[in-house]
Amino acid sequence: MTSHMIEAGKPATRIRSEALQVLLERGLVHQCTDLEALDEKLASGSMTAYAGFDATAGSLHVGHLMPLMTMRWLQKLGHRPIIVLGGGTSQVGDPSFRNEARPLLEERQIAANIAGIRRSVERLVDMRGEDGALLVDNAEWLTEFRFLEFLRDYGAHFTVNRMMTFDSVKSRLDAQVPLTVLEFCYMMLQAVDFLELSRRHDCTLQVGGSDQWGNVVNGVELGRKGDGRQLFGLTVPLITTANGAKMGKxxxxxxxxxxxxxxxxxxxxxxxxxxxxxxxxFLRLFTELPMTEVMRLSELQGAELNEAKKILATQVTTIVHGAEEARHALEQGDALFSGDEADAAPTHTLPLARLAEGLGLLELLVEVGFATSNGEARRLVEAGGVRLNARVVEEPRRRIASGDLGARDRLTLAAGKRRKALVGFE
Structure with missing residues (x-):
């Protein structure tokens, strides 16, 4: 199978389709099973693509924005997206590049998680009209299979030899960590998803994260072996920040x-x-600003770069939460970071009774998300990085009292130079 690795932001030559041109220019393509053939398919008319998300939590996170932005661009440029919510595969758990098995979820929890994920997805793709995006649950077909039927219909199309070559499996075995048959079969289930979607909705492209490459290739090959269908796989790059950390943590x-x-x-x-x-x-990947504007903002330096960051924040928040919430967030940020807290809405609101119960500073730091534990909060205070109402706090055992509240029962809390919260009590 032909495979293409793409350098982010470096479009390949002789690209005909506008959709692939945009995805390449914005750095949304990492690897593709057959770039030239996919380009021809995209240029010849509308095609249907899917991205799948297991319901392992009640919300998606910013790491999922890469495939979602890819689907969003494809829809804007005349193609139809399908979002698969993994009610079936979530019962197994994807083992890709994990050192331990995912906890098995009950169907009730999976259903609740899907409801939460659906709300975010419906903002990111347009589901209106006959050609609108589709949301489907793979439990619709996966839970209908009987074991022997599944093995008979699909087992012959997979070889253990081939499956053992995928990095997601090799990394687990190299670490000498057990890989159960349940987890090993996950890639078969994802491949069947692609085949079912191609049969039901004429879906010919799967979009996934770079860690899904093996699973994506399996689906493409199953379509060819099972139905003689030409399917395509495209992965988006894993995004790390400038300091090498995984994006979104x-x-x-x-x-x-x-x-x-x-x-x-x-x-x-x-x-x-x-x-x-x-x-x-991030301007290129997570906004829909024209590339000319992205380039202009990218060249800003010093204090002007802060304006570019505000534009970035407002643009992404608009996509995920809507224009009104983005405007409110911008107004809160401007008021809060300019020191005019009177005009800012509280970023966190707590019951006034919490003060009478004895609210500790460390507890409050965890509550607003500046630390994940009291121990981490203590280290922040001891390093001199915490300010309460603009004053550095040196005592980790400090309690929050009614005397700390200013007008309208509020206080400000800051950690370092960049994180600031306005906490209201009512």
């Missing part, structure tokens, strides 16, 4: 897309705090 954990898991302002603030070196890349 903070001291408080994952940067969630669902507003009940992370407030729109905290989401906005994550992007506003982007490292200088990451601004050009």
């Amino acid at each position: 903070t001291a408080a954990g994952a940067v969630w897309l669902h507003p009940e898991h992370l407030s729109p302002f905290a989401f906005w603030q994550f992007w506003r705090n982007t490292a200088d070196a990451d601004v050009p890349k």
Whole structure:
């Protein structure tokens, strides 16, 4: 099978389709099973593509934005996206590049997680009209299979020899960590997803993360062996920040897309705090600004670069949470970081009774997401990095009292130079 590795932001020559031109220019393509043939297919008319997400949590996170932005661009350029929510595969758990098995989830929890994920997805792709995006659950077909039927229909199309060559499996075995048959079969289930979608919806392209390459290739090959179909696979790159960290991880954990898991302002603030070196890349990947504007903003330096970060934060928040929430977040950020807290809405609201119960500073730092534990919060305080109402706090055992509240029962809390929260009590 032909495979192409793509250098981010470096379009291949002689690309005919506008969709592939855009994806390559914005750095959304890492690897493709057959770039030239996919280009011809995209240029010849509308095609259907899918991206799948297992329901392992009640929300997707910013790491999922890469395939979602890819689907969003494909739809804008005349192609139809399908978002597969893994009600079936979530019962198994993807072992790709993990050192231990995922916890098995009950069907009730999976259903609740799917409901949360659906809310975010519906903002990112347009589901209106007959040609709108589709949301499907792979439990629809996977739970219908009987074991012997599944083995008979699909088992002959997979070889253990081939499956053992994929990096996701090799890394687990090289680490001498057990890989169960349940997990090993996951890639077969994902391949069957692709074949079923091609049969039901004429879907011919799968989009996934770079760690899904083996699973994607299996689906492409199953389509060829099982039905003689020409299917395509495309992966997006794994994004790391300028300091080498995996994109989307903070001291408080994952940067969630669902507003009940992370407030729109905290989401906005994550992007506003982007490292200088990451601004050009993130503008290209996570906004829909014209490339001419991306290039202009990418050349800004010094204080002007802060304006580019605000534009980045507002653009991404608009895509994920809507224009109104993005505007509110921008207004909160401007007021809060200019020192005019009176005009800012609280980024966190707690019951006033918490003060009477004895709210500790360390507890509050964890509550607002500046630390993941009291121990981490203590280290922040001891390093002199915490400010309460603009004053450095040196005592980790400090308690929050009613005297700390200013007008309208509020206080400000800051950690380092970039993280600031306005906490209200009511």
